[in-house]
Amino acid sequence: MARLRPRRGRRSLQDLGGAARDVRTGASGGPRLPRYASDVWLKRQLDRITGADRPVVLLGGEEYGAPFVIDALRERERLAWVALPERARDDPVAQGNALASALDRHEGESLLPHALPYRAHLRMLRQYRHDLQPLWIAVTGAGVAPGFADELLGLGEHGYRVLLSFESVAAPELERLANCLVLGPADLRVTRQEAPLVLPGGLDGAELDALHRATKGRFTELLTAAQRVAQLPRTPIPSPVGPALPRREAEAVDVPMAVLALQREGRLVEALELAVRAAPDMVEDLLRAAGPAYRDEGALPRLYLLLSSLPDPYREHERALEWRFLAAFATDTWRTMAEEVDAHLDAFSAPELRARRAGTLPPEQGFPLAEAAARSRRTPLTLWQYGRMHPDPERAVDLLKESVHAAEQVGTPYEVARAAGALAARLIHLGQFQRARSWAEYALQVFDQNGLRDGARRLTLFNDLAVARVLSGDLAGLRRGLEDTQASIEGSLPDLAAMYRSTLAWFEQASGRPEAALELMRATFEGSPRQHRTRYAYQLVRCLNEFGRHEEARRTADAAVELSGDASAYAGRLGLLARGMACAVTAHLTGDVTGHGGAAEDLIAVVLDRSLAAEERLTAALHYLVVEEDGWHRLPADVAEALGALDAVALRVLSGPASVFQRVWDTLAPARAELRLEFLGRVSCRLDGKEIGLGPRLAETALALALHPDGMTREELNAFLARDGTAGLSPGGMRATLTRLRALLPVSDAPYRFTVAYTADILEARRHLLEKRVRDAITLLKGPLLPDSEALGVEEQRWILEEELRQAALDTADPDALFDLADRLRDDLELWDAAVTALPPGDPRRALARARLRRVREEIAPGRNRPAQA
Amino acid sequence: MTREEALQRLEGTWTFDLAGDRVLIRDPALLSAIHAVRRERDAQAAREGVPMGTMPVQGVAASGD
Numbered sequence: 053m054a055r056l057r058p059r060r061g062r063r064s065l066q067d068l069g070g071a072a073r074d075v076r077t078g079a080s081g082g083p084r085l086p087r088y089a090s091d092v093w094l095k096r097q098l099d100r101i102t103g104a105d106r107p108v109v110l111l112g113g114e115e116y117g118a119p120f121v122i123d124a125l126r127e128r129e130r131l132a133w134v135a136l137p138e139r140a141r142d143d144p145v146a147q148g149n150a151l152a153s154a155l156d157r158h159e160g161e162s163l164l165p166h167a168l169p170y171r172a173h174l175r176m177l178r179q180y181r182h183d184l185q186p187l188w189i190a191v192t193g194a195g196v197a198p199g200f201a202d203e204l205l206g207l208g209e210h211g212y213r214v215l216l217s218f219e220s221v222a223a224p225e226l227e228r229l230a231n232c233l234v235l236g237p238a239d240l241r242v243t244r245q246e247a248p249l250v251l252p253g254g255l256d257g258a259e260l261d262a263l264h265r266a267t268k269g270r271f272t273e274l275l276t277a278a279q280r281v282a283q284l285p286r287t288p289i290p291s292p293v294g295p296a297l298p299r300r301e302a303e304a305v306d307v308p309m310a311v312l313a314l315q316r317e318g319r320l321v322e323a324l325e326l327a328v329r330a331a332p333d334m335v336e337d338l339l340r341a342a343g344p345a346y347r348d349e350g351a352l353p354r355l356y357l358l359l360s361s362l363p364d365p366y367r368e369h370e371r372a373l374e375w376r377f378l379a380a381f382a383t384d385t386w387r388t389m390a391e392e393v394d395a396h397l398d399a400f401s402a403p404e405l406r407a408r409r410a411g412t413l414p415p416e417q418g419f420p421l422a423e424a425a426a427r428s429r430r431t432p433l434t435l436w437q438y439g440r441m442h443p444d445p446e447r448a449v450d451l452l453k454e455s456v457h458a459a460e461q462v463g464t465p466y467e468v469a470r471a472a473g474a475l476a477a478r479l480i481h482l483g484q485f486q487r488a489r490s491w492a493e494y495a496l497q498v499f500d501q502n503g504l505r506d507g508a509r510r511l512t513l514f515n516d517l518a519v520a521r522v523l524s525g526d527l528a529g530l531r532r533g534l535e536d537t538q539a540s541i542e543g544s545l546p547d548l549a550a551m552y553r554s555t556l557a558w559f560e561q562a563s564g565r566p567e568a569a570l571e572l573m574r575a576t577f578e579g580s581p582r583q584h585r586t587r588y589a590y591q592l593v594r595c596l597n598e599f600g601r602h603e604e605a606r607r608t609a610d611a612a613v614e615l616s617g618d619a620s621a622y623a624g625r626l627g628l629l630a631r632g633m634a635c636a637v638t639a640h641l642t643g644d645v646t647g648h649g650g651a652a653e654d655l656i657a658v659v660l661d662r663s664l665a666a667e668e669r670l671t672a673a674l675h676y677l678v679v680e681e682d683g684w685h686r687l688p689a690d691v692a693e694a695l696g697a698l699d700a701v702a703l704r705v706l707s708g709p710a711s712v713f714q715r716v717w718d719t720l721a722p723a724r725a726e727l728r729l730e731f732l733g734r735v736s737c738r739l740d741g742k743e744i745g746l747g748p749r750l751a752e753t754a755l756a757l758a759l760h761p762d763g764m765t766r767e768e769l770n771a772f773l774a775r776d777g778t779a780g781l782s783p784g785g786m787r788a789t790l791t792r793l794r795a796l797l798p799v800s801d802a803p804y805r806f807t808v809a810y811t812a813d814i815l816e817a818r819r820h821l822l823e824k825r826v827r828d829a830i831t832l833l834k835g836p837l838l839p840d841s842e843a844l845g846v847e848e849q850r851w852i853l854e855e856e857l858r859q860a861a862l863d864t865a866d867p868d869a870l871f872d873l874a875d876r877l878r879d880d881l882e883l884w885d886a887a888v889t890a891l892p893p894g895d896p897r898r899a900l901a902r903a904r905l906r907r908v909r910e911e912i913a914p915g916r917n918r919p920a921q922a
Numbered sequence: 923m924t925r926e927e928a929l930q931r932l933e934g935t936w937t938f939d940l941a942g943d944r945v946l947i948r949d950p951a952l953l954s955a956i957h958a959v960r961r962e963r964d965a966q967a968a969r970e971g972v973p974m975g976t977m978p979v980q981g982v983a984a985s986g987d
């Protein structure tokens with residue numbers, strides 16, 4: 053009979069040894085787990101479970117042996133084990149954390165973010181299904197979160213195997229229960245015939261009968277009772293994080309001892325909970341480390357409950373008050389505490405509490421408080437708040453740098469990431485995108501390398517990094533992260549999802565996919581509450597202008613102005629921006645000079661408003677220059693300077709169609725080439741600023757000429773254009789093609805070549821590769837070379853270019869370049885292998901790359917990655 | 923939020939079970955850590971001449987710092 057073989061590196065049921073005495077003392081050795089159990093009763097359960105073609109629900113939980121079943125199942129199958137703690141009840145974030153931890157343990161590194169509601173994780177699991185499956189997801193304690201459990205069952209429709217274990221023997225009320233195989237007490241009970249084989253030898257028939265009757269065949273109880281009678285060590289109960297003693301064998305210990313031990317083990321969330329409940333005098337000191345742990349886990353709502361449950365005087369102590377206030381802020385109930393906090397601030401200097409209070413006030417009231425806090429004591433927190441709120445941009449940048457430095461010296465990695473992230477955001481606001489990018493990258497590195505878990509903060513950091521990267525023209529490695537994140541948080545984190553859609557729209561605009569950008573911005577605008585619509589209106593107008601939908605752009609802008617009527621001054625300005633953009637483009641195209649004035653005034657008002665973000669002011673300035681050709685002298689120096697320094701990609705993102713903006717762009721960066729061609733991912737051709745439409749055959753011909761500056765003979769051109777297995781064009785066909793091309797572009801007689809200066813994206817990409825600028829080359833790769841073409845010359849060049857990029861990425865070992873290219877080329881083993889090596893620990897893409905690598909290897913050599921089986 | 927409201931909402935969500943003024947522990951690794959803490963405390967008490975079981979476990983930080 054086959055035996056289940058434990059996998060290396062994981063504590064298996066066999067490894068647990070069944071030695072309660074030894075487990076308690078931590079000593080190794082002792083009796084092994086009874087093999088008889090796995091040979092008889094477990095096999096019966098496993099055969100039913102693995103043979104089922106639907107999700108499985110176990111009733112009765114630990115008493116009926118569910119942990120043993122799951123532990124044995126993970127010896128057979130790839131399985132992530134989710135243990136739901138009691139504190140996850142009614143807490144979607146804690147439920148998400150439990151799921152994320154299970155996947156992290158299974159993958160061996162961080163895959164899913166923590167501190168996000170579980171629906172974000174379920175969406176990610178659906179997205180990553182091809183890389184992660186085959187995979188079982190087993191949940192113990194499912195009764196803690198029936199809603200979560202029910203939605204998890206839905207993963208069964210996406211190829212995952214799901215097993216839920218409920219402690220109760222009563223069937224849970226789940227919508228999807230009817231589609232499950234339900235194994236209740238009658239199925240899980242050890243039969244009288246099995247009992248002699250399940251239990252240790254040496255018990256006589258009468259003893260067996262008595263035990264079986266007393267325990268009603270409940271596996272765990274029967275096993276423990278039999279071991280007690282036989283005076284054998286107890287078999288520990290398996291769990292995803294290690295063995296546990298049987299319930300009746302739990303040891304009663306002093307609470308302060310347990311709190312200290314939990315603290316020492318780094319289990320700060322549990323330590324604080326226990327202290328709050330039974331050792332409140334330990335809370336104030338414990339909060340120093342445990343408060344950040346709760347924040348990191350996204351558990352501030354629970355911290356608020358815990359600290360509110362403290363008896364007097366412990367809840368009034370300063371650190372308890374500060375964390376209670378912060379937790380109340382996270383739950384939007386801080387106003388009920390404001391009076392209590394202000395009374396404390398009247399009596400004590402309390403710099404950190406003062407800094408936190410500052411953040412809840414409007415800037416004009418909050419800034420003096422933040423300043424007083426920093427003057428009282430310069431800590432990472434007080435400096436961060438002071439810098440964040442400082443109205444002088446340069447001073448703000450200095451203070452935030454000081455906060456980073458202070459956090460590095462005396463603070464925590466979280467404080468370093470928080471200060472560096474705030475600095476990046478401030479620099480983006482100022483239009484210093486390259487500098488912002490450096491700080492955002494640093495913040496993210498600190499976050500990932502230190503295993504920080506506050507998922508919402510990481511999403512904000514990554515978004516800021518993406519904005520800085522797009523606006524400095526570096527798109528390498530961004531698409532997957534932006535797309536996956538946006539898709540995963542839709543429906544569960546609406547504000548963050550809108551922010552990601554907006555950033556993704558810019559990315560799509562920069563990548564030459566304006567249709568996708570328009571779709572994203574339309575969804576964002578229409579899906580936002582009224583107060584937020586103006587924030588996105590100008591981006592939607594920009595997308596509509598790209599397609600010449602001027603009427604819709606105008607309607608959107610008018611709506612934005614109207615909706616911003618009673619909102620903030622900021623919303624009002626953004627309404628003006630949207631209207632100015634719509635009017636400027638329409639006026640330019642129609643030559644309607646009467647429309648210029650209003651648009652120009654709207655736009656210059658935005659340009660001059662220094663409280664607005666750089667991307668808003670720069671967008672306004674670019675549109676202003678469309679209607680006011682000589683308007684440079686009205687632009688403030690900082691805007692004029694930022695425009696001059698703007699990357700070409702960013703310039704296009706913040707402008708509009710080339711037919712309207714080419715003149716402005718040429719003013720900023722005089723064009724050298726008369727003919728501009730794009731063949732990567734899409735076809736674009738502009739001659740002296742005018743768009744020329746090229747059909748597929750003419751695009752192939754233009755590509756051939758672009759690749760041969762010295763010209764091509766008719767035979768060479770024909771060979772380039774021929775399809776596999778065909779003789780190519782007839783002389784008449786070739787002549788007609790060239791005639792049609794000459795009607796559009798300047799082409800010489802044979803040898804054929806362009807007779808004007810020209811640029812082409814494929815040539816630029818190769819130049820970047822020659823100069824070892826792989827990221828720039830990848831940024832130009834908006835898609836395959838003429839993706840629909842089957843011309844032999846095109847197919848050859850497509851393959852050569854991909855290979856050139858591939859080699860260059862492998863040579864540089866740049867993680868973004870490798871991941872981006874591996875993702876585009878899908879199943880390239882070498883690229884995925886290199887990506888896994890290059891990506892730093894903690895970067896969620898690394899777990900994904902590892903999963904993809906495993907799948908690709910599995911496809912090449914089936915069975916290589918499966919759990920070992922005898 | 924009052925203390926009573928908070929306690930009511932926390933009902934049924936505690937990680938550990940209590941037995942009187944003690945806590946029930948099932949995790950062998952945690953029990954090992956607890957025994958280690960106890961041994962250290964007893965050793966310290968012996969060094970300082972304090973009778974076993976009377977050593978304070980932990981000082982409490984002053985309020986208002």
